[in-house]
Each structure stands twice: as structure tokens, then as C-alpha cells.
Amino acid sequence: LVDYLDHYxxxxxxxxxxxxxxAQSSYLTDVSITLKELPDCVRLLNQLxxxxxxxxxxxxxxxxxxxDITSEIESIYxxxxxxxxMTIYRNMLAYEKYLIPLLQHLSSVKYLTLLLAIYITESxxxxxxxxxxxxxxxxxxxxxxxxxxxRSVLKKSPYIELDTIRQSFVKRxxxxxxxxxxxxxxxxxxxxxxPFIGNRLDFISNRFPLFDxxxxxxxxxxxxxxxDVKPFENVFFEHITLALPHLxxxxxxxxxxxxxxxxxxxxxxxxxxxxSTLIFHYIHMDYGEQLFCRAHLPHLVELVIRxxxxxxxxxxxxxxxxxxxxNVET
Numbered sequence: 001l002v003d004y005l006d007h008y009x010x011x012x013x014x015x016x017x018x019x020x021x022x023a024q025s026s027y028l029t030d031v032s033i034t035l036k037e038l039p040d041c042v043r044l045l046n047q048l049x050x051x052x053x054x055x056x057x058x059x060x061x062x063x064x065x066x067x068d069i070t071s072e073i074e075s076i077y078x079x080x081x082x083x084x085x086m087t088i089y090r091n092m093l094a095y096e097k098y099l100i101p102l103l104q105h106l107s108s109v110k111y112l113t114l115l116l117a118i119y120i121t122e123s124x125x126x127x128x129x130x131x132x133x134x135x136x137x138x139x140x141x142x143x144x145x146x147x148x149x150x151r152s153v154l155k156k157s158p159y160i161e162l163d164t165i166r167q168s169f170v171k172r173x174x175x176x177x178x179x180x181x182x183x184x185x186x187x188x189x190x191x192x193x194x195p196f197i198g199n200r201l202d203f204i205s206n207r208f209p210l211f212d213x214x215x216x217x218x219x220x221x222x223x224x225x226x227x228d229v230k231p232f233e234n235v236f237f238e239h240i241t242l243a244l245p246h247l248x249x250x251x252x253x254x255x256x257x258x259x260x261x262x263x264x265x266x267x268x269x270x271x272x273x274x275x276s277t278l279i280f281h282y283i284h285m286d287y288g289e290q291l292f293c294r295a296h297l298p299h300l301v302e303l304v305i306r307x308x309x310x311x312x313x314x315x316x317x318x319x320x321x322x323x324x325x326x327n328v329e330t
Contacts, residue, residue, distance in 0.1 A: 032056040042072045054083040062092040073102050085113040096122045104139040114148040115198050126189035127152040129168035149192040157187030180205050183228045206230045211239045220244050224251040231256040234264045251279040258286040270295045277302040288313050292321040303328045
């Protein structure tokens with residue numbers, strides 16, 4: 001739940017001799033940018049200051065290292081910032097130390113969107129509604145809209161009832177959550193406002209409520225599956241195609257053998273109509289066969305797979321597997 005991260009490189013903005021991101025920035029009021037590190041974000045906010053009205057930022061590398069950015073955060077003055085959207089999909093270690101103080105310092109925000117993955121190190125509690133109200137919302141007196149999807153991860157996490165998390169959102173009605181526990185002694189909690197705003201779900205197990213009659217996650221295009229408790233069976237993948245019809249990227253971690261292979265009907269192919277990227281991390285052979293031999297992947301162009309798994313599938317001389325690989329770039 002912690003070590004496997006985003007594959008996509010940030011847009012690295014060159015810094016000039018004056019240590020500025022943009023040499024001519026006096027008229028910038030609305031900025032949308034992807035940055036490598038949180039210190040870059042702090043530095044940019046300091047540069048733009050009171051002229052900034054809207055700020056959308058994705059941060060890729062969450063390791064702050066030995067750099068102390070406390071004083072830089074305290075010097076930020078963005079009194080006219082009204083719209084803030086921050087995306088950090090890698091598990092952030094410095095959430096309590098840096099990200100919370102940064103958000104608290106942006107008190108003028110009226111419209112806030114947070115898409116975060118957090119590795120909790122300074123407590124044994126997941127991020128819940130009480131935490132958000134106490135540490136973020138109470139510092140933004142002008143806040144009128146708050147959308148979020150926050151996944152918090154705890155090692156050796158104590159068992160917590162799902163209703164305990166739900167009851168922490170007494171002030172917010174359009175919110176849902178889920179808690180999952182794994183054999184590797186990690187636990188994770190997703191909390192999200194409704195309608196669901198993200199296009200990505202990470203470390204989703206068999207126990208995640210992915211399939212409902214409300215089409216909650218219909219706009220998700222990136223999915224990372226992980227389970228060390230139960231295998232992903234054929235019916236699970238069938239349900240994915242219905243729940244996530246726009247899925248473009250699928251990643252899988254699961255070393256458990258499928259238990260219901262004998263129930264799979266011959267020539268019953270599952271179709272992933274838009275899937276273009278398929279990444280197998282640590283998997284049982286069954287998932288290679290599931291996606292190559294028993295699925296139709298007409299738009300697959302990017303594939304990451306271990307050689308031994310791929311060679312075993314090739315040795316089966318399966319026509320469907322060959323068809324699925326026709327457009328894969330080599």
C-alpha cells in the first residue's frame with residue numbers, strides 16, 4: 001500500500017536565475033500546473049502571492065527529504081486565492097508536518113478540492129470528518145464548497161467500525177467511506193464526497209464497494225487493484241467492465257490463485273472497451289491468463305508484465321492473447 005507509486009513524470013518547470021518559476025508572472029491569476037515536489041508548490045505560492053485567484057496543482061514526488069519548508073509556508077500571502085485544487089496520489093509522509101500547515105495558511109479559499117493519499121505516521125487514526133473539520137475547514141472561514149477523495153493508510157492499524165468514520169461526517173451529508181484491512185498488517189480508509197470527483201482509485205480490493213446501483217465511480221479511468229486476502233475472480237472483472245466503462249489504465253497486485261476457474265465458461269470473453277494500459281506487478285499466473293486469454297482488449301497499446309508470465313501465455317498459443325497484443329508498442 002505504500003511502495004508502489006505513480007508512473008507518470010511531472011512537468012518540471014525550469015527555474016531562472018532569480019529563483020522564480022515564471023519570470024513574467026505579474027498578470028498570472030489562474031494557474032494549473034504539475035510540480036515535482038511540495039517545496040516547489042510552496043515556492044510558487046510565495047512568488048504569486050496576492051495576485052493568485054485560482055490554483056490547481058498536482059504534485060508527483062512527495063518526499064520532502066531533509067528540507068525544512070516551515071518558514072516558507074509561514075511566509076505565503078495569498079489573500080485573494082478563492083479556488084484551490086490539490087492532487088497528490090502518492091502516499092504522502094509529511095501530511096501532518098507540512099501539508100496541513102500549508103492548507104491552514106490559505107484561509108481565503110472558498111472552493112476547495114483535495115485528492116490525496118496519506119501515509120499516517122503521527123497517529124493511529126485514519127483521516128475522518130472530525131479531522132477535516134478540526135485541521136482544515138475551521139481555518140477557512142469563507143469555505144462554501146469542499147470536495148474530496150482522501151485515502152489514508154495506517155500500518156498495524158487498529159480495527160475501526162465503518163460507522164465510526166461515517167458518524168464523523170455529521171456536518172456533511174453527501175459523503176461516503178470505506179475501510180479495508182490486509183494481511184500485510186496495513187489498513188486503509190477512503191473518504192469521499194458525493195458525487196465522486198476523482199478519476200482514479202488505488203489499492204482497491206474485493207471488499208471495496210466498487211459496484212453499486214448509483215454508478216458512483218463511473219468516471220474512473222485509472223484503477224489499481226490490490227488484495228492479499230482474496231483472489232480476484234472472473235466475475236470481479238466482469239463487474240469492473242460494468243462499473244467502470246471508461247477505464248483506460250488497469251494495474252494489478254495479487255499473488256493468490258483464482259479459486260473459481262472451473263466455473264468460467266469457455267469463449268466467454270470480457271470486454272474492456274477503452275483499456276489502453278495494462279500493468280501487472282506481483283501477480284499469480286491466473287491474472288495474466290484472465291486478461292489475455294479471457295478478455296477482449298481492442299485498444300491495448302501499453303503492457304508491463306514479467307517475462308516468465310508472458311512466455312507461459314505465449315506457449316499456450318492462444319489466439320485471443322495474440323489479438324490483444326497486436327497494437328502493443330515494443
